[in-house]
Amino acid sequence: MAKLQVELVSPERELWSGSADMVVAKTLEGSIGVMPGHVPVLGVLEPGGVVAVHTGDGTVSAAVHGGFISVADDKISILAEVAEMSDEIDVARAEQALERAQSGDTADEEVRAEIARARARLRAAGRES
């Protein structure tokens, strides 16, 4: 079966690249799953979303804040302004950040964004919240 070439890049460095069977990401319009042979798409990712890359032997996931997904010819580039790989996430710190943010003024846009970021981190690390 054809494989997808996936690149996960942040402005400062390339986080992950390799081949995969499927990529699941959440755009502003909802979740999309991309498999080989997908039509070219350029989408804006939802802030505080999680991107999951299913490779043959497991899943690589990352919390992505503010980014794009570009799909063309079985090549996928995920551009993230800030991205954290699941194995780099400090769960305890993310939980603390979430608690701190939730105790703040939830009407404030920045606080809401902070909550979304902390949730995405926890989801990427495999902890539902």
Add this chain to the structure above:
Amino acid sequence: MGAELRVLRRRIRSVKSMAKITRAMELIAATRITKAQQRAAAAGPYSREITRAVSAVAGYQSTDHPLLTEAERPTRAAVLLITSDKGLAGAYTSNAIKEAESLTELLRSEGKEVLTYIVGIKGITYYTFRERPLAGSWERITEVPSYADAKEIGDALMAAFTTPTEEGGVDEIHIVSTEFVSMLSQRAAAHRVLPLEVEEVSEQELRQAHGGQALPLYEFEPSAEAVLDSLLPRYVNNRIYFALLESAASQQASRRAAMKAATDNAQELAKVLARQANAARQAEITQEISEIVGGANALADAQVGSEN
């Protein structure tokens, strides 16, 4: 020891210790160039992908997006000048300032008011000493620029750009940075960032880049406008980030070259001084000998006189 010899020996000592310092600085700068280049290389994939995405969207859209269209009568322009935080980097800062001045001159002659934004303490000092107004300034980020720094600068510039001109907003944004041509040569250059000049790539090149196929027909989520809206500010941030990284590498390269020249000069000077010191020592010895001989002769003459 004679006074002249003592002075020369003191100067030799101080020149030699200075050479040691500049040599150390040269080595430090050399290792930092490599690090700066690695950072620039690591930023490459994102930069490449976002440029590709922008040209893909801009290619489909009729270009009426505010960030892509030129104002009919531009009256104000912003210039972002990237200089260094520390001195001893040769002509690095002054070249960048010169380039910014000539750009400012050009923009003024086109009837535009110029707002200057500066990165780096050296540039800030140059402008504040001459009592020129600064629209914004950032310090201590030039050696290891992070994306967060670039974002902060980008946000400030975007805010100025999106403000209507009547309320003090700007119509154009230019960046003056130093391009890293090679280890030995860096060039200050000015680029316009906004309104965006999406680099026109000929169709043939595009085909080549895609393995002989035309650019794929993208579907946009949620829409082409929305994608462009969130893509462009990030593209601008990325341009700024890239300029900062390249300037950081150039700064270190320029510092290395300046420190190498300083070390070479100091060693040359130490050589010249050593020769002078040798000559002074020799003159002193010659003088002492002639004094002794003179004294002995005088004594001998006196003895011959007394015997008679």
